[in-house]
Amino acid sequence: MVLHANRVVAASPAARSEGVEPGLRRRDAQARCPEAAVLPADPARDARVFEPVVAALDALCPRVEVVAPGTVAFATRGPGRWAGGDGALARQAGDLLAAALVGRAPAAGGGATVAVGVADGAFAAWCAAGDAADRAGPVPGAVAPLVVPPGSTPAFLGSRATATLADGAALAGSGSGSGSGGSAAFAGAGAGAGTSGTTGGTAGTGTAAPAAGLAALERTIGVLHRLGLRTLAAVAALPLADVVGRFGPEGVLLHRLASGLDPRPLSARRPAPELAVAIDLDPPVERVDTAAFVAVSLADDLTAALAGQGLAATRIVVTAETEHGERLERAWRDEGTLGPAAIAERVRWQLDGWLSGPPATRPTAGISRLTLTPAEVVAARGRQLGFWGGETRVDERAARALARVQGLLGSEAVLVPEQRGGRSPSDKVALVPAAAVDLTEARPAARAGYVAEPWPGQLPAPSPAVVPADPPVVELRDAAGDRVRVSGRGVLSAPPAEVDPLGGRSRAVTAWAGPWPVDERWWDPRAHRRRARLQVVVDDGTAHLLALEAGRWSIEATYD
Amino acid sequence: MFDDGPVVARPAPDLRSLGTRARPLTLGAERVLPALPVLAPLLPGRGLRRGSTIGVSGPGATSLALALVAGASQAGSWVVTVGVEDLGFVAAGELGVDLERLVVVAAPPPGSWGTVVAALADAFDVVIVRTDHRIRGSDARRLAARARERGGVLCRLPGRGRWPEPADVELTVTAATWAGLAPGPHGAGRLSARRVEVVRSGRREAARPVRAELWLPGPDGAVAPVAVRPAAASPTTPTTPTTPTAPAAGGLHCPQAWVEPSRTA
Incomplete structure (x- = not known):
């Protein structure tokens, strides 16, 4: 007999014939069948x-x-x-x-x-x-x-x-x-x-005891019992709506069980076999070429294993480990299902970027283990390239070049624009990592008109062609040489006469328009921004968008 | 019994353009990416010749570069920018660049600059590049060779970095005037249009200088030629864009709106 917590949980037929029952205490069980x-x-x-x-x-x-x-x-x-x-x-x-x-x-x-x-x-x-x-x-x-x-x-x-x-x-x-x-x-x-x-x-x-949910169920069963519902027929006879109202999801589950239904359909899936392939490199590999050579055969193994299951990988995680335990892991995505050559190429790019990267992130020892894990697989159907439009060879080539550059510079260095709402030119379009989007699909988020909301107070067209991420601070002075200010009512203290510095020297303002006050997110003390904008044209013919915020003027954008 | 009436040959310009795109044979002169019609007279081959390098400079260079690649972008080419972190994407969209096929790559460190740009030139039709470091002669030559082989177009924006050799086509904005701001001490109006003068110089067939006056952009937001004659349009009144007349037979065509400096000087 098998005991757990001093109680019999299972007993052999011989023991059972002597009267040993599951749930019996150890002392009683041994008394019945020593x-x-x-x-x-x-x-x-x-x-x-x-x-x-x-x-x-x-x-x-x-x-x-x-x-x-x-x-x-x-x-x-x-x-x-x-x-x-x-x-x-x-x-x-x-x-x-x-x-x-x-x-x-x-x-x-x-x-x-x-x-x-x-x-x-x-x-x-x-x-x-x-x-x-x-x-x-x-x-x-x-x-x-x-x-x-x-x-x-x-x-x-x-x-x-x-x-x-x-x-x-x-x-x-x-x-x-x-x-x-x-x-x-x-x-x-x-x-x-x-x-x-x-x-x-x-x-x-x-x-079998997924603890918390089971405890709740047992409580509910106890309540049902105390309510006088002693048989499953009585439980099943209750209207389902009332059971939901009184007992919630536990009640529904018990009601289904009592009615002879199942809480969930049987999961008709075998556990996924381990598809990752790995190779230990001894001696450790110091050169990218050698690693890439090994990666080719590893990729061959992986694609063969996947093909045996009728699968193809669309996303692969390449993990390289060094002798000193450093680890570089990067996921590669390709809609065109990655073949052995493509996988090997990506391993090469990734290692290239790692081994020839800045000394701070460069590994200190040779690569001792290389693992390829298929993170996303699809049924292998082959693929059809578009004839006119749609997916073309050009898109595929571009996607591959981007994957390579991501390997060299990191995935955060390759970005694509997406339309966002906003009032300033830097808010209207945001950059998202190219690795996060599927470039071979149409991307409506990048199209003009994706943001339909009006955003009152936004900068009108034409928009500035140069929008610095970190607007340079300048001084805007009037004819008397004093800093131009904007009052709380949006009135300039004096017409602006000079911007300093602009392209390394002071420039005279020849024409200007504004100011346009912008008061954004006044309901959020941390994100609140209050600005006044001014368009100026200076004496070399260039036009700029100046912004006054917290008493300081800066060049928010340039109409280059 | 099968008479469904006479077969009418209908003009199908769309079908014809599709046929052109699908034609397998590519002649040398066809290795040109389309440019906006208004910019075509400035460019040898009336478009962006594949494998060539175009440099832009002067006030408004960024807008000019965006307008240059807009035609190709609208026709389906992918555009990538390298090291142009402060690009105004709203402006790019307004000038006609399709943001769906625009990719932005951060400035690579000088050591891997050549590798990154060469990898991008391999796959992208148009690469807009700006550098703040000096380009090695070997990098520049390798890039030019790669562009020639793959048929990409390299567009250089002015930066602090120097290129060892000039571009095939150099477009310089020599003058730019903004319209829309009212004169006087009231700060009325807003920037609405810019009139620029662009001069072309370059090598080989681009060596002959061409000068053009453009709205970049015009009051309606589009890039348009400036009508030189009759009397110069007032910058504040909207002008109707005049399209260049059909090319005359033979020789380099100079439509009315385009004046060669040699004739005016």
């Missing part, structure tokens, strides 16, 4: 032993979900038709599992009980498996399966106690379920290494 070996609960060991057993089931049905070591679920709709009905499928599954267990749990004397239940939902199937095991009693090997006919699942569940839902909730928490309307089979098999052997149900409760 010969039984006592083992601590170890989910990892259970999973390790159970894995080959699940693999045996692969011969029968393709999508097997392990709920907990000892309990598996699978959808029966497809395999059932192939095996000749749900009953035949359940029997075959039971036999397969029993045969697999004989080899795996020798200490149990080939003695684990395997029970299979089939019903419309995973929870009901699990109850059916428990019933099948109870009906047969603690005997080793596969017992006769219990198949609930389609449509009669609510009736099958109806008479059960509300507390059964707690187990159902634990199942739901561990992510099982079946396709809506399709039936599911539950196979419970005892699988502790050593002496255990029981139906899957009780083995599941101890281990």
Whole structure:
């Protein structure tokens, strides 16, 4: 028998026949069956032993979900038709599992009980498996399966106690379920290494516990019980809308379980195989050429592995590590699905940028490990280049050149403009990293007219062609040589006469217009900006946009 | 029974231009990126000749460069700027550059400048570049060779850096006058239009100087030629853009609006 926290969680058929029950205290269990070996609960060991057993089931049905070591679920709709009905499928599954267990749990004397239940939902199937095991009693090997006919699942569940839902909730928490309307089979098999052997149900409760959600569910079950809803039929008879109103999402889940439905459809996906490829370089590589040469074969491996799965990578993370533990990781995106040559090229660019970069960021040792991880994969369909318009060779070439420059200068050095609303020329268009957008697609955000809002008080066209990021501070003086000021009412203290310095010297103002006050974000003390703008033309014919903010004039932009 | 009436040959200019674009054979003279019609007379080949270098300078050089590449950008070419951090993108859009196909690359450090610009010249039709450091002769030659081979156009903006050799075509803004600001002490009006005089010089076929007067931009926001005769338009009144007349047969064409300095001097 297997104990956890001084309670029996699983017991072999032999022990069960002596009266050892899950949930019993250690002292009582040992009193009833002193010969039984006592083992601590170890989910990892259970999973390790159970894995080959699940693999045996692969011969029968393709999508097997392990709920907990000892309990598996699978959808029966497809395999059932192939095996000749749900009953035949359940029997075959039971036999397969029993045969697999004989080899795996020798200490149990080939003695684990395997029970299979089939019903419309995973929870009901699990109850059916428990019933099948109870009906047969603690005997080793596969017992006769219990198949609930389609449509009669609510009736099958109806008479059960509300507390059964707690187990159902634990199942739901561990992510099982079946396709809506399709039936599911539950196979419970005892699988502790050593002496255990029981139906899957009780083995599941101890281990599968996504803690917080489960506690809430158990509270709700307690409330239902105290409200006098003692059977699942009574719970299922409640109007769903009232259950939502009173109990929220937990209530919905329990109501669905009680009605024989599943909280979620069964996930019909195998875990993604490990697709990353890596190579250890010994001796470490100091030169980019050598690394790129290695990258070619590595990229070949990766594309071959992906092609075997019918996939192609659109985004690849290249990780290089040095002997001293430095690490450079960069993601590369290409809509045209990266081939081996393209991947190798990117590795080369990335290492090029790293090894020939500024000394502060340059690695101090040779590269000892290179890893390629496909971060985004798509089904490999080949690709079609546009004939007129759309995706063209030119776009592809441009995207590749940009990827190269990103490798040399960093991805933040390559930017593309996007329209934003604003009043000043620097606010109207923002630059975003090219790596963050897809250049081969149309980008409406870059088109004029993308921002439809009016932005009153914005600078009218024509716009200045030069907008410095850091506007140079200047002095704007009137004819008397005093600084020009703008009053709170937006009136200049005197006509401006001279801008100093402009292009290294003082310039006389020949014409001017303004001032135009701009009071932005007055509701936010930190982002609040209050400015007055002035257009001036100076004596060399150039026009500038001056801004007065916090008592200082600066050249916000130049109409070059 | 299959008579659906006479087949009418309809003029299909769109189809014809598509046919031109899809034609596999490319003659030397066709290796020209389109330029705005108003700028065509300033350029040898009436467009941006692929593989050439164009330098702009003078007051309004940035706007002139943007207007130069606008035609190519509208026709589908990608434009990249290198080291032009303070470009006004709103102005670029107003002058006709398609911001969907504009990429901005920060100024590379002098050591990798040549590599970066060469990589971009490989793939982009138009590279607008400004440098604040001296360009090595080897870098410049490599870049020119790359542009010739790949058919890109390099547009130089004035910066602190010097180029070892002059561009194939040099466009210099010799005079610029803004219109729209009312004279007097009231600060009325706003900048609305700029009249510039552009002089072309350069090498080979661009060596013959051409002078042009342009609105950059005009009161309606578009780049337009200035009508020289009849009487000079007042800068404040909007002028209707006059398109240059069709090219005369033979010889370098100089439409009315374009006056060669040798004739006026």
